[in-house]
Structures are given as C-alpha cells and as structure tokens.
Amino acid sequence: MLTGVKSMVKYPSGSMAAFRKPANKPKLRRAYHHKKGVNFSDRGMTLEQQINESNKYYLEEEIAVVHKKPTPIQIVKVDYPKRSKAVIREAYFRQASTTDYNGVYQGYYLDFEAKETRNKTNFPLKNFHEHQIFHLAKCLKQDGICFTIIGFTSLQRYFVTPASFVIKAWRTKDKSSMTLKEIEDHSIEIKSGFRPTLPYLMAVDHFISVRKVNNDK
Template sequence: MNFHYPNGRRYLQPTEPPKGIRNLEKKISYSNRGMTLEDDLNITNRYYLEKNIAVIHKKPTPVQIVNVDYPKRSAAVIKEAYFKQASTTDYNGIYKGRYIDFEAKETKFLTSFPLKNFHEHQIKHMKSVLTHGGICFVILRFSTNEKVYFLPAEHLLAYWDRMESGGRKSISIDEINEYGHLLPLGYQPRIDYIKIIDYLYKF
C-alpha cells in the first residue's frame, strides 16, 4: 500500500527491528537522544492517562484513500492513500475540567525557532481555542541541544502577528527564554508539561 504526504512525497514506513533489539531500545529509550518529540509526548501522555492525571491524546492524521482493491467480496485492500494536511493542532484533551490544546514542533537551529514551522490554519485554530477559554500552548524542541520549552499560545500569536506586519520570521532564543518555560527531560513523566500548566493557571 502506498501512502503520500500532502506535498505528494511518498511515505516510507520505517523498518521494524527484531523483537530482541526492540526490547533493548525500549530499555534505553529514556536516555536516548534519538527519540523524537512525538515519542516523548506520547510516553508522557500515556503516563498521565495511567496515573489518572489527564486525558490527552494525539489527534489522528486524516487520510484520503484514492485506490482500493477488492480481491474478495468480503475484503478490501487499500492500495494508495494520501496523508491530508491536518486542520488543527497535534494534541488535545482535558485536565481538571479544562480543555487542553497544543502543537509540538522541532528545529535543528540553536538561536531561533522558525515561524514557518507553523501553518496559518493552526494559528487560527489556536486563536479560537483561546477565545473560548481553552488552555493552548506549543511545545518547542531544539533537537541539537535537546532543550524543550513550553510557550503559551498568546506569545506565539504575538510573534506571528509581528511577522505578518513585516517583522522577523522567527522567535529568538532570548524571547523563548523570557516568555517560555524550560521543560527538563525526566523519566516519569518524560516531558512534564502539566507542571507548567499548574504553575501558570494556579491549579
């Protein structure tokens, strides 16, 4: 079966390592610098769910099916499909009765975070969440030095508006340090962003 990204590029599924190697990778994953931000957040959200702290999930990526084969009347095989561009953010859920909504992004840059990593429809969605009283933020990871930050959406929106008005097209690391909150990597949970929510919203 062939999957394609919105830009038409073919999606190549990673090769699954042998079971013994998978188990070994699982044991060292918490100290492994090769983990993606999505991996870390999925582990964190699973911890929150198991400990009955919060219910937060990654939204499924919408898929458009374009070619289906029917080898039998009772079975259908998808031959080709495309990942559609998501219209909102990556994660949402509920914590202590409040709606939680956030986006997670990574960059290899050290001194700034490019705003081109975000899409206009995501910015509009975050504005709507804030308008309706939800808690909205972004989690930014600098993959080169493994630093992860929690940045409230209102600050991201201000920097986006600055760009739209002809200003710089990125958020400087000094601005992120001033208005964001560093999230040290831990074991359980891996990225404890709930701690920042408690601090900011006085839960």
C-alpha cells in the same frame, strides 16, 4: 524538575556557532553535570515520541487524557481481500485544520502543537502553519489552555510557550523567528526525564495558577 524563566545563555549566531567557545563556560559545565545526575535525558527520542510517551503515562496514571490526532487522509480506493483485512489502495494526505494534540486535564481543555529545531539560537516561525495558528487563536477565544512545546534538540532544551505569545510573534510583520531569549522569557522550561518523559503538565499547572490569580476561571 520544572525550571522557570532563566537568564539568557548568549549563543553566538551564525553557522560558525558550533566551533566557538561558549561565552560562559563554567555555567554550561555545571548545567551539564547536573543534567547527567538527575535526568534520563531524551534518550534519542523525537519530540513527538517523547510527548506520546508522556501522554501514555498521564493516561495510565489517570492524570490527563491527551491524544495525538491522526493524520487526515482522503481515502479513494479500498480492497477487501477474502480472509484478510481491508487494504487502502489509494488515498491522499489532506490538510489538517487543527493542531496535533488536544485533551482534558482537571476540567481544562488543552490544545497544543509540538515543534523541534536543530537551531541553537532561534526558532523559525515558518515552522508553524497558518491553520495551526488560526486553530490555537480560536481555542484561546473559548478559554482553552493553548500552547506550543518547542524543542531545541541540539541543546536538549524544551519550552512550553503560551499560544498567545506565539500567535503574536507569528503575526508580527517581517518577524521570521523567535529568538531563544524571547522563548526563554515567555515560556516555562521543562526538563526531559523518565516518567513522564516530558512533564509538560507542570507548565500547564503554572498556566492554571496564573489564570486562577487573574480570576479568569
């Protein structure tokens, strides 16, 4: 299920893309057929739903403990009705200071952010907020395993990209997006499946093995 870095599929850029024929039709057909055979696909779930389901699976199977962080809220007013639970009547969204997900897997600290796009050829870097990039950089300094999960929903393709690459791209002057090719070249591609829905720990296993080879740990 885990596939490594693939050769680039040359999608034409621009808004006419959907009306053009793919450059290498037979390959795409084969890929489509293969997918139908072995995958349950993403079943219309958002990327967040897929990750939450995967985390639930990992938790139940005692494979990893990863949770999505709640949205930070500034609570101003709470009512305590009689014989009923407390109701928050006035509250405001606060700026988060971390990524959405973190947890522990075989002694390793995991930290990641998930983003999806309907784009077919690139991922706009403005989708990452400054606090997310800063947080990932800080966790990297503490030797956490930090990455992003990028979903190209129109293509049903999902990439686990090391935070180091995303941070570098984000910090590059005048760079507004990562191309699909760049993401393919620097990521582990994972296929949407059944249990877990999105087996992102297979990519983490790869990062851990690379780290072990490099004697970082």
